[in-house]
Amino acid sequence: MIKLLAVIERDIKKFWRNPVVIMISFVMPLLYLVILGNSFQGKFKGLPVAVVNRDSGTYSNRVIENLRALEAGPKTISMFQLNDEGRAVEGVRDGRYKAALIIPPDFSKRVVLDKKPEVGLFIDNTDNISAETIRNAVGGTINFIRQQYVPVRERPGEIFTRNIDLYSMVDYYQSLVPGVVIMAIFLGTMTAGVFNLVMDKFLGINESYLLTPLSRGTIVTGLIISGLTITTVTALTVFGVSMLITGIPFSRGLDQGISILIVVILTTLALLSMMFLFLGRAGHPRVVGLFSGFMNVIFFFPSGAVYPVESFPNWLKAFSKINPEAYAVHALKSILFKNAGLMIVFGDIMFLLGFTTLMMVLAIVTFKRTL
Amino acid sequence: MQKPNAIEVSGLTKKFGELAAVNDVSFTVTEGEFFGFLGPNGAGKTTLIRVLTTLIKPTSGKAVVSCCDVSEKPDSVRQRIGVVPQAMTSDMDLTGYENMDIYGRFYSIPKKERKEKTKYLLDLVGLTSRAGDLVATYSGGMKRRLEIARALVHTPDILFLDEPTIGLDPQSRRVVWEFLEKFRRKDSLTIMLSTHYMEEAESLCDRVAIIDAGKIIALDSPDNLKAQIPGNDIISLTLSDTSRLDEIKNILSGIQFVHKIKVDGETLRIYVDNGAQNLTSLIDAVKGAGGTVSSVGIHQQSLEDAFIHFTGKSIREEEAKKVSFLIGAGVPQKLGR
Ligand SMILES: Nc1ncnc2c1ncn2[C@@H]1O[C@H](COP(=O)(O)OP(=O)(O)O)[C@@H](O)[C@H]1O
Ligand SMILES: [Mg+2]
Numbered sequence: 001m002i003k004l005l006a007v008i009e010r011d012i013k014k015f016w017r018n019p020v021v022i023m024i025s026f027v028m029p030l031l032y033l034v035i036l037g038n039s040f041q042g043k044f045k046g047l048p049v050a051v052v053n054r055d056s057g058t059y060s061n062r063v064i065e066n067l068r069a070l071e072a073g074p075k076t077i078s079m080f081q082l083n084d085e086g087r088a089v090e091g092v093r094d095g096r097y098k099a100a101l102i103i104p105p106d107f108s109k110r111v112v113l114d115k116k117p118e119v120g121l122f123i124d125n126t127d128n129i130s131a132e133t134i135r136n137a138v139g140g141t142i143n144f145i146r147q148q149y150v151p152v153r154e155r156p157g158e159i160f161t162r163n164i165d166l167y168s169m170v171d172y173y174q175s176l177v178p179g180v181v182i183m184a185i186f187l188g189t190m191t192a193g194v195f196n197l198v199m200d201k202f203l204g205i206n207e208s209y210l211l212t213p214l215s216r217g218t219i220v221t222g223l224i225i226s227g228l229t230i231t232t233v234t235a236l237t238v239f240g241v242s243m244l245i246t247g248i249p250f251s252r253g254l255d256q257g258i259s260i261l262i263v264v265i266l267t268t269l270a271l272l273s274m275m276f277l278f279l280g281r282a283g284h285p286r287v288v289g290l291f292s293g294f295m296n297v298i299f300f301f302p303s304g305a306v307y308p309v310e311s312f313p314n315w316l317k318a319f320s321k322i323n324p325e326a327y328a329v330h331a332l333k334s335i336l337f338k339n340a341g342l343m344i345v346f347g348d349i350m351f352l353l354g355f356t357t358l359m360m361v362l363a364i365v366t367f368k369r370t371l
Numbered sequence: 372m373q374k375p376n377a378i379e380v381s382g383l384t385k386k387f388g389e390l391a392a393v394n395d396v397s398f399t400v401t402e403g404e405f406f407g408f409l410g411p412n413g414a415g416k417t418t419l420i421r422v423l424t425t426l427i428k429p430t431s432g433k434a435v436v437s438c439c440d441v442s443e444k445p446d447s448v449r450q451r452i453g454v455v456p457q458a459m460t461s462d463m464d465l466t467g468y469e470n471m472d473i474y475g476r477f478y479s480i481p482k483k484e485r486k487e488k489t490k491y492l493l494d495l496v497g498l499t500s501r502a503g504d505l506v507a508t509y510s511g512g513m514k515r516r517l518e519i520a521r522a523l524v525h526t527p528d529i530l531f532l533d534e535p536t537i538g539l540d541p542q543s544r545r546v547v548w549e550f551l552e553k554f555r556r557k558d559s560l561t562i563m564l565s566t567h568y569m570e571e572a573e574s575l576c577d578r579v580a581i582i583d584a585g586k587i588i589a590l591d592s593p594d595n596l597k598a599q600i601p602g603n604d605i606i607s608l609t610l611s612d613t614s615r616l617d618e619i620k621n622i623l624s625g626i627q628f629v630h631k632i633k634v635d636g637e638t639l640r641i642y643v644d645n646g647a648q649n650l651t652s653l654i655d656a657v658k659g660a661g662g663t664v665s666s667v668g669i670h671q672q673s674l675e676d677a678f679i680h681f682t683g684k685s686i687r688e689e690e691a692k693k694v695s696f697l698i699g700a701g702v703p704q705k706l707g708r
Contacts, residue, residue, distance in 0.1 A: 006473050006477055007477075010465070010473045013464070014464040017465075018464065205459075205462065207426065208456065211426065211452075211456070212477035212478060213446045213449045213478060213479075214477050371426045
């Protein structure tokens with residue numbers, strides 16, 4: 001134990017003596033959030049939406065009120081109320097509107113009778129990002145109906161519609177937060193953990209501790225734990241700051257906080273031990289740089305952090321089944337946006353635990369205790 | 372009384388691919404001995420020390436260090452040895468004290484004992500006043516002294532030093548030598564040192580093994596090694612006039628104990644066995660040939676001469692400079708010698 005703590009302390013001390021690295025570890029993921037968020041975010045204000053309300057019931061009025069609130073508040077859309085369905089759809093086709101929402105005459109009745117109420121949402125799907133935003137935004141306005149599904153009429157071909165979000169509105173900026181946290185974790189695992197081992201090797205100072213009775217388990221575990229400590233602190237800070245920036249409410253208090261902490265810790269452990277396995281024998285920091293740059297892309301983009309896993313082709317879906325970042329993103333999104341408790345993300349947590357254990361055992365077994 | 376052995380090596384070989392960096396080496400070091408390895412760069416000194424200190428596995432052969440075989444019980448060996456590697460291995464981002472303290476914890480030394488030992492050793496190597504500074508701010512000599520102190524923090528039975536004074540200025544080098552002498556007397560430590568400095572081997576070591584191309588070529592005390600060179604003394608005779616120089620040289624060359632004569636102006640350098648004893652007969656021979664001796668000098672050959680005798684080449688200082696430039700932080704292990 002005294003040995004393990006010494007390995008950890010040595011590593012953490014060295015990290016704290018390096019202010020530039022600390023700065024970068026905190027600031028880079030946040031910059032990433034701002035840049036990625038804004039570069040996809042430009043057209044999100046005032047998207048023109050035509051609305052045709054054929055229903056005079058209370059529920060359709062509530063929908064219209066919610067749309068007005070959306071227009072006045074986050075200003076995601078500009079609403080144009082029309083009487084003619086044909087003109088509305090025409091307007092989408094010739095580009096005057098980004099979408100047309102048609103509320104049929106029996107809407108309120110069906111809500112009351114619990115008979116699968118429907119709305120028609122015709123979206124200009126040539127512009128994917130704004131289509132997605134409108135789908136989310138309009139979905140949010142219909143969401144008050146305590147109905148599991150509000151299916152919309154589908155017309156495949158030039159006009160594309162799909163099921164509406166089940167949960168409260170999440171804008172794109174906010175939806176990036178789990179990804180940004182994963183990015184912070186990944187950056188941490190690049191600059192701590194195995195990287196320090198490779199650096200020691202490169203500088204030739206690993207010789208000093210290989211000469212001592214430290215076991216390979218102690219060396220590997222120690223470096224992973226110190227990496228975990230450093231990375232968890234940075235990741236949680238990045239998490240907190242990006243929640244503030246994007247305005248995600250911290251709605252469920254301590255319970256939510258603990259869930260987040262558990263997922264962050266497990267994700268960090270999973271990535272640290274995986275990197276250790278792959279890079280434990282590397283002798284040059286450049287190898288770590290190249291490899292982790294590659295790994296970052298390979299694991300990050302198919303994780304669902306930027307684009308939903310459901311949209312992937314099957315082979316990529318299969319890969320996301322063994323991608324720890326995909327589980328992490330799923331868990332964090334559930335906790336943040338669906339108010340899920342630990343039980344809902346139990347599967348994710350079990351996967352991360354199993355993955356970490358396997359990687360750690362392999363990393364220790366394959367670690368070379370000689371020069 | 373025969374002292375027990377601290378190190379027993381037999382038939383030890385370490386190959387890197389085809390190259391046998393250590394080639395069928397056998398020797399023993401007794402407890403409390405100061406044992407030196409003398410050899411040029413690339414001779415296999417570092418490789419040998421790395422095998423003995425459990426850093427590399429031998430290709431074949433056996434090495435028992437302190438208690439145990441290095442291949443069978445490396446951890447027990449590690450617990451009992453202290454090592455000062457050839458390249459600097461301290462953490463630059465930590466202070467001298469922290470380096471010592473963390474190292475002590477790697478050996479599970481309890482806090483109180485660790486503190487006392489660290490203080491004692493830092494004091495001994497004269498680093499107490501700089502103990503709180505980052506090692507990055509230390510000079511080469513200070514770093515070396517810190518590494519020596521660090522290697523002793525767990526009170527090892529055997530201390531290994533791989534070219535401990537390479538790259539140091541002559542003054543720092545002398546300081547390191549003084550420490551080594553001091554430690555050795557105080558703790559009756561067994562010390563094994565590798566070097567390519569003659570002076571270092573000659574002044575510090577009880578016994579020296581001359582190693583070249585992975586093989587031990589000669590092994591004995593420095594005095595005995597020198598005594599093995601034919602003509603181990605040089606007598607310089609300066610003549611008052613050089614008119615009969617050639618004749619004198621011819622006559623002297625015929626004498627049995629004379630091995631070689633070099634002429635340098637009026638001075639003859641005569642390589643002889645047992646110079647002190649044979650001096651008078653040499654002077655008589657000069658007189659007999661009609662010459663007059665105006666002054667006489669006698670000096671012993673150095674270990675360098677012994678080295679040349681055994682290996683057929685000399686260790687040049689130039690080579691040393693080249694390497695010391697390369698050594699230190701930033702040299703990948705694969706390149707570092
Ligand atoms: N890791 C290694 N891989 C391949 N060859 C090596 C390695 N280490 C040392 N050598 C070779 O072994 C020989 C002995 O090297 P070394 O033990 O470092 O010599 P010395 O310490 O006496 O200068 C050299 O020829 C060197 O090139
Ligand atoms: Mg060497």
